[in-house]
Amino acid sequence: MFQPPAGAPCLAFETWVLCLAVKTALVFASPPGRVDFFLVGLPDPEKEQSQLGFLFQEPKPAARRIWSVSQLVGEIRSHIEREYADVWVEGEISNLRSAPSGHLYFTLKDGESQLPVVLFRRQSQLLRFRPGDGLQVLLRGKVSVYEQRGQMQVIAEFMEPLGAGSLQLAFEQLKERLRLEGLFAPERKQPMPAFPRCVGIVTSPSGAVIRDFLNIVGRRHAALHILLYPAVVQGDSAAAEVAAGIAYFNTTRSADIVVIARGGGSLEDLAPFNSELLARAIAASDLPVVSAIGHETDFSIADLVADLRAPTPSAAAELITEAQHKVAERIERLQRGLERASRYKLMQASERLARLSIDTSLARLRNVFGRRQQKIDELCFRLEASWRGLSLLRYDRLNHARNRLLQHDATRQMLVLRERLLSLQARLARGQHLHTANCAARCRALDGRLQSLSPLAVLNRGYALVFAENGALLKNADQAVEGDLLKTRLASGTLQSRVTEQKS
Helix, strand or coil: CCCCCCCCCCCCHHHHHHHHHHHHHHHHHCCCCCCCCCCCCCCCCCCCCCCCCCCCCCCCCCCCCCCCHHHHHHHHHHHHHHHCCCEEEEEEEEEEEECCCCCEEEEEECCCCEEEEEECHHHHCCCCCCCCCCCEEEEEEEEEEECCCCEEEEEEEEEEECCCCHHHHHHHHHHHHHHHHCCCCHHHCCCCCCCCCEEEEEECCCCHHHHHHHHHHHHHCCCCEEEEEECCCCCCCHHHHHHHHHHHHHHHCCCCEEEEEECCCCCCCCHHHHCHHHHHHHHCCCCCEEEEECCCCCCCHHHHHCCEECCCHHHHHHHHCHHHHHHHHHHHHHHHHHHHHHHHHHHHHHHHHHHCCHHHHHHHHHHHHHHHHHHHHHHHHHHHHHHHHHHHHHHHHHHHHHHHHHHCCHHHHHHHHHHHHHHHHHHHHHHHHHHHHHHHHHHHHHHHHHHHHCHHHHHHCCCCEEECCCCCECCCHHHCCCCCEEEEECCCCEEEEECCCCCC
């Protein structure tokens, strides 16, 4: 039986139970984490009983928090990245853009909504296909917020196309692109040499492919040299290693044909031979390239670009040695025919020998030997005559060469040149002397003419030149007056005089 608490006012038992029920209902009716009132105890007896014995207090207002934009966006971003750290989303690619940094930006949409997506360069380089607008894809990543624009986006970590697998889609895309570039054109493919001396093969050194290849080549063409470039033929580094093998044989020129080979496998196993890097390495090769990838039903990009496609590595060995094998088979057939013809001829000769007597046979042999000896003697005479004629011809050619050599002897040429030099020096001395004499005679003649025209020569004959005080030459007596100071130039020296009398 319930008892009221000690010190409680004396109320009827029903009233106390009602108060307790109201208290319990009010507490359990409050929302989780929030209580809008507080029960502090039963009322004092002096207080009014209108509140059924409870005392309620007004809730205190919560303190206002003011966010900055960056704080609010950062808080939202942290919450979203925690809640949606790993999500799978499918939709259609639209508005695909490739940044210079290598990042891919696009919008993933369906019939009702759209969501921005970013695929960073490290992840985009791992894609096995080329994304494009309108392509349905399934991607995995985390939801985040781009704080500069306050925009929600998905940061993708993995993406694959829906429907066809990513490897098949990448295969078809690369195949179409290389076809448009002309890498599959028959006119660019090089012919295979019929009789190669050395074949370079790029494959795994520990697989069954190289053993089968060597067995077939050894059986069909044992003289053919094989150079192995060891390479990984499965995995991410396989395409680069096979391309390096092709480049090695093109650089060293140690092989006439390059074979790239591996056994069969799934599309994932053959993915390195569907890479653009290997396709362009095959197209750039100056040596013919044979592709022997997988089984007969397996096709790769390398098969389409290569100069010759072999269904299997064993078939590649047979195709390379086909011409040599045909020649060997023909030689073997001819040898068998020759042996049959020889046996037939020997049988006929034996029959004829059996029909002949010993004396007749010896006479025929002596006759044959005599004719052969006569022919040998004739050939010896002809050989001796030819040798004599050839010796004379060589002797004449030697004498002719000796005479030409004497004509071009350096000592003799030096003597001739020295004689010419002495002659030219004598001619030069005579010319210089004659020229000097002519010049001296001309100088004397010109000097005589100059002396005859010189006014000083006139003065030597007793004449004089009279100049006024101002330096003017006097020609008439009227040009001077009495008292003028005159200057008279004689053949030797000058005189000064003064006019004392003028006569015209």
